[in-house]
Amino acid sequence: MEMDDVRRAEADHFLPVVKRHPVALVEGRGSRVRDLDGRWLIDLMAGWGVTCIGHSHPALVAAISDQAGRLMQTTNIFYTLPQTELVVALAECAPPGITRSFFTSSGTEAVEGALKLAHRATGRSVFVSTSGAFHGRTLGALHVIGTEKHRAPYAPLLHESVRIPFDDVAAAERAIDERTAAVIVEPVQGEGGVNVPGDGYLRSLRERCHAVGALLICDEVQTGIGRTGKLFACEHEGVTPDILTLGKGLGGGFPVAAFLCTEEVAATVQPGDHGTTYGGNPLACAAALAVLRVVEEEKLVARAADLGDRLAERLGAFVASRPDRALSVRGRGLLQALILADADRAAALPARALERGVVVNVTAGNVVRFFPALNIPEEELWEGVDAVLTLVAD
Numbered sequence: 001m002e003m004d005d006v007r008r009a010e011a012d013h014f015l016p017v018v019k020r021h022p023v024a025l026v027e028g029r030g031s032r033v034r035d036l037d038g039r040w041l042i043d044l045m046a047g048w049g050v051t052c053i054g055h056s057h058p059a060l061v062a063a064i065s066d067q068a069g070r071l072m073q074t075t076n077i078f079y080t081l082p083q084t085e086l087v088v089a090l091a092e093c094a095p096p097g098i099t100r101s102f103f104t105s106s107g108t109e110a111v112e113g114a115l116k117l118a119h120r121a122t123g124r125s126v127f128v129s130t131s132g133a134f135h136g137r138t139l140g141a142l143h144v145i146g147t148e149k150h151r152a153p154y155a156p157l158l159h160e161s162v163r164i165p166f167d168d169v170a171a172a173e174r175a176i177d178e179r180t181a182a183v184i185v186e187p188v189q190g191e192g193g194v195n196v197p198g199d200g201y202l203r204s205l206r207e208r209c210h211a212v213g214a215l216l217i218c219d220e221v222q223t224g225i226g227r228t229g230k231l232f233a234c235e236h237e238g239v240t241p242d243i244l245t246l247g248k249g250l251g252g253g254f255p256v257a258a259f260l261c262t263e264e265v266a267a268t269v270q271p272g273d274h275g276t277t278y279g280g281n282p283l284a285c286a287a288a289l290a291v292l293r294v295v296e297e298e299k300l301v302a303r304a305a306d307l308g309d310r311l312a313e314r315l316g317a318f319v320a321s322r323p324d325r326a327l328s329v330r331g332r333g334l335l336q337a338l339i340l341a342d343a344d345r346a347a348a349l350p351a352r353a354l355e356r357g358v359v360v361n362v363t364a365g366n367v368v369r370f371f372p373a374l375n376i377p378e379e380e381l382w383e384g385v386d387a388v389l390t391l392v393a394d
Contacts, residue, residue, distance in 0.1 A: 003036055021354060028055025031376040033359065042384035043359045044372045049190070049222050049335070052249035053294045054373040060252050063290035064283060072283045076275065082285035089292055090260060093231055095240040100266040103258045103280030107221035107247025108136025110257040113274055114184070114243045115140050117261060118215045121242075121268040124181035125159070128214075130166040132192030132364070135184060135219055144184050147191065167197040169204045176205075180214040182243070187233035190222035190371075193364030194337035196330050202239045215242040215265065221257065222335070225249035226295050226374055229305030229333030236332065249374075252294075254287035300374040307378070308333035311370060311385065318389050325392050331370075338368040340392065352391050358384045368392070 001009075006024045027034040031054055033043050046052065053060065067082065074080060087101045104110045119125060129135070133146030143158050145151050146166070151158065162180075164171040166189060176183055183205055189195040202218075209216045218241040223233035227249060230236055234244070242265050247257035278284070295301065308331065315329040315338050327339045340346040346366040353360045361369045368388065372381060 001036070006036070021351065023354060030054040030056075031373045031380050039357065041354065041357050041359050042380050042387075044370050044381075044384045044388070045359045045361045046371055046373050047253065048248060048361075049227060049371045050248045050251070051253045052225055052227065052374050053252045053291055053298075053300070054375055055253065057252060057290075057294060059294050060254070060287060060290045063286045064254060067283050067286035070282070073278070073281045075277070076280060080280075080282045080285070082282045082289060083280045086280075086285040086288055089289060090258065093292070094244070094260055095232055095234060097240045097262050098244055098260045099263050101258050101260045102274065103256060103284065104247075104276055105255045105257065105278050105284070106136070107245065107257045108138045108141045109276070109279070110221065110245040110247055110259040111135045111144075111184070111219060112138055112140040113259045114217050114219075114245050114261075115144070115182070116274060117243055117259065117265060117269065118182035118217060120273060121215060121265045122181045122213065124179060124214070126162060126179045126181055128162045128164060128172070128175050128180055128183045130185055130189070131163050132166055132189050132195060133184070133186055133219075134189070134191035135186075136221075166192070166195055167201050169201060172205055173208055176208045176212055176214055178212050180209075180212060182215040182217050183209055184217040184219055186219045186223065187236070188223050188228060188332055188335060190335065190369075191363055193339075193367040194331045194335060194369055196332055200237070202234060202237045206239050206241070209242075217241060217243045217245070219245045221245055221247035222371075223332075225291065226301040226304050227333055227335050227371065229301065229308055231295075231301050233332065250291060251284060251287045252291040254284055256284035256288050295374070298375055304333040304374045307376075307381070308336060311336050311381070314382075314385060315370075315389075318392075322393055334371060334374055336370045338370070338392070340366045340368060342366070345392070349388070349391060353388055356387045356391065358387045360384070360388050 024036040025033045032040045090101045091099050127144050129144035131146045135141045162175050164175045218234045224246045244260045319326045331337050343366040346362050
């Protein structure tokens with residue numbers, strides 16, 4: 001197909017809810033993707049952070065291929081070996097006290113499960129979330145989303161919730177009370193602009209929730225699986241939530257997600273309280289197991305911490321040299337942001353970067369977000385980053 005054929009077919013038949021770049025991707029290898037015209041692009045976006053071990057990692061391809069030839073799908077009334085291995089693997093690497101898992105196909109489904117679980121465990125129905133948060137687009141997730149542009153169109157379908165400023169301990173103290181079922185928070189806000197809370201913020205939420213009998217949900221759909229230089233971002237403060245959600249990087253490109261919880265929370269549910277058709281299928285679990293092995297064997301968590309520090313330094317040097325173009329840098333690990341001075345220039349940046357052979361993302365109006373594969377070759381990272389910085393400086 002030619003690009004014009006692709007665009008025409010989509011215009012005729014696809015639900016028009018996505019604004020696309022005029023590029024069709026047909027192949028990915030490591031940290032590069034190839035378009036329909038044969039151009040190879042450096043990918044600093046990793047499919048919203050999904051392809052954390054790069055595109056088509058040989059170990060992931062082999063695991064999916066092998067499992068596809070054995071058993072792809074059954075129902076949750078049967079045990080399967082990949083799901084059994086995955087629940088054990090997650091229990092072994094999760095924050096202390098997190099011992100139980102349930103699998104879904106997407107991060108927003110994991111959030112839905114987490115909210116249901118919190119309601120069942122506490123008997124309460126008030127949820128506290130933070131402004132700027134992104135938790136998915138299903139109705140339950142929209143109930144706690146902190147981004148008004150996503151929530152407002154569906155407001156008549158949603159229950160009222162309590163939203164507080166992110167990283168505001170005093171606001172949290174006022175909002176979290178005996179009516180609260182749970183507080184849901186991203187340890188680092190992703191879509192909201194790579195907002196990193198101050199030291200002690202998660203710990204203060206943990207303590208306040210404990211004091212009033214509410215649960216703490218850490219949404220690690222974007223920050224989990226090594227992205228911030230820890231396997232889970234809540235580990236930066238040594239905080240164990242009651243419930244933790246995972247997605248994106250968990251499958252390395254295969255759709256799989258999960259919500260995890262403590263024994264105390266797990267004890268409040270019984271068979272029939274939740275379910276799914278595709279969640280935890282053997283193919284998805286085999287993919288997740290392969291990702292966890294690669295992350296461990298290639299020491300990608302430590303690499304994300306080290307490379308992220310050096311990326312932050314390079315971005316910081318740019319800010320110091322061009323304060324007219326960039327205001328600041330923030331992030332953790334390989335989730336870094338360059339905050340631009342001009343929102344219009346920021347909006348134009350992704351299209352201009354594509355012309356230079358780089359895939360990059362802008363979020364929250366003026367925030368250039370860098371979240372490449374955790375194993376991106378250094379030369380490709382610096383080539384892509386330097387190309388973006390050159391465009392910002394122009």
